[in-house]
Amino acid sequence: xxxxxxxxxxxxxxxxxxxxxxxxxxxxxxxxxxxxxxxxxxxxxxxxxxxxxxxxxxxxxxxxxxxxxxxxxxxxxxxxxxxxxxxxxxxxxxxxxxxxxxxxxxxxxxxxxxxxxxxxxxxxxxxxxxxxxxxxxxxxxxxxxxxxxxxxxxxxxxxxxxxxxxxxxxxxxxxxxxxxxxxxxxxxxxxxxxxxxxxxxxxxxxxxxxxxxxxxxxxxxxxxxxxxxxxxxxxxxxxxxxxxxxxxxxxxxxxxxxxxxxxxxxxxxxxxxx
Amino acid sequence: xxxxxxxxxxxxxxxxxxxxxxxxxxxxxxxxxxxxxxxxxxxxxxxxxxxxxxxxxxxxxxxxxxxxxxxxxxxxxxxxxxxxxxxxxxxxxxxxxxxxxxxxxxxxxxxxxxxxxxxxxxxxxxxxxxxxxxxxxxxxxxxxxxxxxxxxxxxxxxxxxxxxxxxxxxxxxxxxxxxxxxxxxxxxxxxxxxxxxxxxxxxxxxxxxxxxxxxxxxxxxxxxxxxxxxxxxxxxxxxxxxxxxxxxxxxxxxxxxxxxxxxxxxxxxxxxxxxxxxxxxxxxxxxxxxxxxxxxxxxxxxxxxxxxxxxxxxxxxxxxxxxxxxxxxxxxxxxxxxxxxxxxxxxxxxxxxxxxxxxxxxxxxxxxxxxxxxxxxxxxxxxxxxxxxxxxxxxxxxxxxxxxxxxxxxxxxxxxxxxxxxxxxxxxxxxxxxxxxxxxxxxxxx
Numbered sequence: 001x002x003x004x005x006x007x008x009x010x011x012x013x014x015x016x017x018x019x020x021x022x023x024x025x026x027x028x029x030x031x032x033x034x035x036x037x038x039x040x041x042x043x044x045x046x047x048x049x050x051x052x053x054x055x056x057x058x059x060x061x062x063x064x065x066x067x068x069x070x071x072x073x074x075x076x077x078x079x080x081x082x083x084x085x086x087x088x089x090x091x092x093x094x095x096x097x098x099x100x101x102x103x104x105x106x107x108x109x110x111x112x113x114x115x116x117x118x119x120x121x122x123x124x125x126x127x128x129x130x131x132x133x134x135x136x137x138x139x140x141x142x143x144x145x146x147x148x149x150x151x152x153x154x155x156x157x158x159x160x161x162x163x164x165x166x167x168x169x170x171x172x173x174x175x176x177x178x179x180x181x182x183x184x185x186x187x188x189x190x191x192x193x194x195x196x197x198x199x200x201x202x203x204x205x206x207x208x209x210x211x212x213x214x215x216x217x218x219x220x221x222x223x224x225x226x227x228x229x230x231x232x233x234x235x236x237x238x239x240x241x242x243x244x245x246x247x248x249x250x251x252x253x254x255x256x257x258x259x260x261x262x263x264x265x266x267x268x269x270x271x272x273x274x
Numbered sequence: 275x276x277x278x279x280x281x282x283x284x285x286x287x288x289x290x291x292x293x294x295x296x297x298x299x300x301x302x303x304x305x306x307x308x309x310x311x312x313x314x315x316x317x318x319x320x321x322x323x324x325x326x327x328x329x330x331x332x333x334x335x336x337x338x339x340x341x342x343x344x345x346x347x348x349x350x351x352x353x354x355x356x357x358x359x360x361x362x363x364x365x366x367x368x369x370x371x372x373x374x375x376x377x378x379x380x381x382x383x384x385x386x387x388x389x390x391x392x393x394x395x396x397x398x399x400x401x402x403x404x405x406x407x408x409x410x411x412x413x414x415x416x417x418x419x420x421x422x423x424x425x426x427x428x429x430x431x432x433x434x435x436x437x438x439x440x441x442x443x444x445x446x447x448x449x450x451x452x453x454x455x456x457x458x459x460x461x462x463x464x465x466x467x468x469x470x471x472x473x474x475x476x477x478x479x480x481x482x483x484x485x486x487x488x489x490x491x492x493x494x495x496x497x498x499x500x501x502x503x504x505x506x507x508x509x510x511x512x513x514x515x516x517x518x519x520x521x522x523x524x525x526x527x528x529x530x531x532x533x534x535x536x537x538x539x540x541x542x543x544x545x546x547x548x549x550x551x552x553x554x555x556x557x558x559x560x561x562x563x564x565x566x567x568x569x570x571x572x573x574x575x576x577x578x579x580x581x582x583x584x585x586x587x588x589x590x591x592x593x594x595x596x597x598x599x600x601x602x603x604x605x606x607x608x609x610x611x612x613x614x615x616x617x618x619x620x621x622x623x624x625x626x627x628x629x630x631x632x633x634x635x636x637x638x639x640x641x642x643x644x645x646x647x648x649x650x651x652x653x654x655x656x657x658x659x660x661x662x663x664x665x666x667x668x669x670x671x672x673x674x675x676x677x678x679x680x681x682x683x684x685x686x687x688x689x690x691x692x693x694x695x696x697x698x699x700x701x702x703x704x705x706x707x708x709x710x711x712x713x714x715x716x717x718x719x720x
């Protein structure tokens with residue numbers, strides 16, 4: 001059962017690749033339908049887990065990745081439906097499939113520790129995951145911006161010229177995705193800090209809670225992330241860093257997000273490994 | 275049996291002066307349609323008249339006679355001697371006529387292959403005729419299939435993709451950089467013909483304003499009038515450059531009029547991209563200006579290269595488009611053929627039904643004492659037997675691919691079951707053949 005979303009995400013990746021090459025309306029609809037199916041199957045799996053565990057299963061690194069994939073799929077589908085642009089799917093769907101590999105292989109049932117039962121914790125995790133999904137979209141938009149930019153600059157109009165929206169539209173989409181992501185990242189970090197500074201957390205004996213500090217890799221890298229995105233937004237206003245520069249920054253930002261979401265969560269952090 | 279006949283002239287067969295003289299839209303299509311339908315041998319009719327073609331699509335009983343009548347009609351209607359027109363006229367019947375219309379709708383028969391306007395023109399020609407009830411089941415189906423072909427070719431192939439003129443290539447690049455052009459400011463420097471054409475295309479995209487600068491004030495005035503622009507003094511253009519998004523340079527100057535430093539200063543003062551279109555030969559903009567971030571510089575050679583690439587790409591898509599046409603022709607012809615056997619099918623069905631009824635009537639005394647329920651069941655069972663008996667022959671008959679076999683089958687069935695001659699079921703046929711919701715053809719006025 002837990003493999004179904006993965007298979008459907010893989011199918012969606014293939015369907016988006018077919019659509020990207022053939023550009024027929026039917027293949028486009030097929031791709032969207034497959035991805036909607038994948039997201040629904042994923043919703044079902046998460047729902048089953050919720051019933052099984054008794055709480056929404058985004059605790060722990062694996063649950064968080066699964067929730068990230070789910071949110072990214074929904075955010076992408078929302079973007080596709082509001083802009084009627086499908087070309088981005090060829091980048092998003094493989095990312096979904098690769099990330100979904102982890103929750104498909106790691107199906108351990110994690111009980112949520114009592115200490116995490118606070119609503120603040122829920123806000124902390126969900127806003128960060130939503131921020132990460134926005135950053136993933138911004139990164140893909142940035143990649144497509146750079147590809148289109150290169151084609152126009154090189155005066156060789158090819159694959160992307162025929163398939164992507166205009167540079168200014170991509171830039172505006174990038175700005176929107178980064179802004180939304182930044183707001184939720186800020187909210188998530190602040191709520192996390194408030195939660196961690198509560199009396200019972202600070203005095204708890206759990207070594208993970210004692211490790212909640214600025215120098216824990218997970219927290220430290222999240223702050224670097226925040227700095228990168230803050231810089232992207234500030235530089236856009238103050239220095240006119242838009243277009244290609246903004247696109248690069250959202251790429252770098254998301255690389256750091258991925259780093260934090262996968263290797264750091266599993267191997268480095270001492271505070272966030274629930 | 276009804277046939278589909280097409281007679282026409284196009285840019286492939288006739289020079290422009292003749293095409294102008296056979297233009298049906300000059301006196302209005304309704305007049306031409308009315309005149310055409312007054313001919314006794316013509317059934318349904320559609321007149322397609324564009325600057326590249328004048329074509330008549332009709333249904334008639336005898337294709338040879340119909341084609342001859344149409345050729346005569348073209349000459350008579352435009353008061354031209356037949357000797358002048360006849361050598362340029364082509365005639366096509368049934369499958370060939372359908373294929374021709376589908377190729378026209380797809381843009382495959384156009385002067386610039388893949389041009390998009392023709393589909394709209396075919397639609398207009400059809401609705402002119404359909405609104406006035408000059409079309410019926412046959413031409414309705416034919417033209418709706420043609421629209422499908424046009425749409426499929428547009429969405430499934432790249433036949434209509436990519437600009438095929440330098441000025442339009444510039445506009446499509448601008449759209450790829452800026453998206454909507456509505457809020458943009460355009461600056462035209464120099465008053466060449468190419469610059470004017472590009473500015474006109476941009477004007478059609480509803481740009482916010484167009485500034486025009488030229489060393490000769492009179493030229494600037496003239497161009498500004500043409501494109502709804504605002505004239506600025508020649509020495510002011512570096513200042514206006516800052517607030518412009520698209521700059522077209524087309525002066526006859528021997529040296530560049532926009533240096534890299536000019537462009538850099540303008541680009542720094544603005545946040546949005548700057549698109550420079552240098553149409554002048556020799557060039558007006560220093561080439562290295564194109565290296566600046568957020569500055570896109572295209573000269574006339576770059577644009578010409580894009581146009582050539584697009585033309586090559588279109589040529590490569592022709593075979594895919596032809597495939598779609600062949601596909602739809604096959605479907606249409608199958609329908610057209612199946613339509614021919616409909617009278618026989620209807621007659622056969624009537625015959626079976628009448629046998630069933632007469633047998634039921636004959637048995638009436640014996641089944642009179644059955645309950646209404648049981649009688650209904652008897653009726654149902656006999657009806658189902660007839661249906662089942664007819665199912666296979668109907669399918670077989672409809673799937674016959676060539677006309678001769680279909681005619682032979684129809685004939686055999688008529689003889690074997692001594693069916694009524696087709697004429698008497700003709701009305702029945704047209705009722706069956708016209709798709710539901712389409713108005714029946716208006717009777718031809720005497």
